[in-house]
Amino acid sequence: MNARQSPLLEIVDLAKTFPVYNAFGSRVGEVTAVDHVSFSIRRGGVYGLAGESGSGKSTIARLIMGLLTPTGGDVLLAGSNITGTLGTRAHSRQVQMVFQNPGSSLNPRRTIGQSVAVPLEAHGHPRADRRRRISELLEMVQLPASFAERYPHELSGGQKQRVAIARALAVAPQLVVLDEPTSALDVSVQAKVIDLLTSLGRQLDLTYLFISHDLSLMRNFADEVGVLYRGRIVESGPTAKVFEHPEHDYTRLLIASVPVISAEEEALRPKIPLIDGEIPTAEKLLALRESQRTIEVPKRT
């Protein structure tokens, strides 16, 4: 029982900066994409990272996958520090990723079967058993085994994303990083893919890191969330709590901006003050709050 409660993935003080070069190739500074981020995901849980473009959410995914090297901090998987082995074969057996756009994450010249076989080959799955394993994987994502012979262009967007999920599950990983897995899909297809991910998570005891800018989806799929703004987690906690009682102004602005389809949801959206008759940008709102805070302090004392 203790193993269930313990975190599968722990991110401690993770940081990534990118160098900035001028036109002559000399280094003139750096940008901080991930600014000392810490969070943990319990075994079997779904942790959602919400944020807008440039917030650093995809960089975090890439760091965890070992596609980028962190400039600081540690990644712990099941209690052991794996910062040094990120990106190795042993690491990829435990951590897999589903990318955003299934149109470009599948090789158009490989059949579905060949694509799903790549991780099996890389991890030395017995050759004689590969065909059976591929059918099994396709069946797991609710596709007919005959799809193994097809090419990506013969599949719909939702079917391609199912293939990408099957490929990620091929080596039976513990953690799956989902980087905007449904943002390229229609809502009805999205609903089915999310249902599939939910039931696979339960069946295979998977842990998910779910990255998305779609807050309504995050509310439904993640059980804990972290809100990223400019490389920092500004607010985190159980999903219901963060959505019903957002504390940080940025979280409030983000939730208030979601177009919704019912009065109940409308009631849930925080009221954001208009600045000059307009919805403020995040920078403006935070600057306004900052200035109000400095005015309020002397009054209280």
Add this chain to the structure above:
Amino acid sequence: MSEALLSVRDLSVEFTTYGRTQPVLRGVNLDVPARSHVALVGESGSGKTVTMKSIMGLLHMPPASISSGAILYDGRDLLTMSRRERLKLTSTDMSMVFQDPMSSLNPVFTIADQMSTILKYADRRLGRSRSGRERMQRVLEVLAQVRMREPERVARSYPIMLSGGMRQRVLIAMALLSEPRLLIADEPGTALDVTTQAQILKLLKDLVEERGLALLMITHNLGVVRETSDYVYVMHKGVVVEEAPTADLFASPKVDYTRSLIDAVPRLTGARPAMPVEAAP
């Protein structure tokens, strides 16, 4: 609805590729009365973009062909009038806000250049003319209308110097240059972050109300529909399957397809109504 500004009557469009003919729109009827906000919603492949392109005369023919129907603007059929007359309408009185602010602007010209060119051609079609200085004045005026704080600076900028939200504002400003009566917006703000999208939608709504424009919004996002329109058409496989006042559609969808579409949208409250739930183990 009577006396619509734009009225699409029984429009059928088919595409012929490699000798095969495929119907894409089948008898689409749609009305946009003056000063109304109408949404056209559907998933990919439903025909909403083809409908928009037919209205604006942007369909490539061939492969497309309009097999039947009429598109009445102010009572006159766009499909039977001369090309010249049609261009006069579609480039002045009817305006279009495109989806992708990254690819709809020319990267090698300044915003002022691009906007004054549009204005020059719109003026020419209307048989007017104005000096470069007057054109520039109008450009700055419109940029201020879309709530740009520094219109002069924006006008001097190249697209790459502006953020996504500002580029989308420029596209809206471009659409307003010729003082249209009808604005057609194709997925405005979908390429943007949610906070920027909220700003753009509010701007669009304010502008349309202030200037008494009719707005036809094409989108796949039901939240956007609810937030910007009073009347909605739902398209599926080239057919308008349901139309209703927006509030009624969300309160009591009549058609199964609409219901399933609404049910598929994840809710901010976390409630998942009528989802295809699998039996719990």
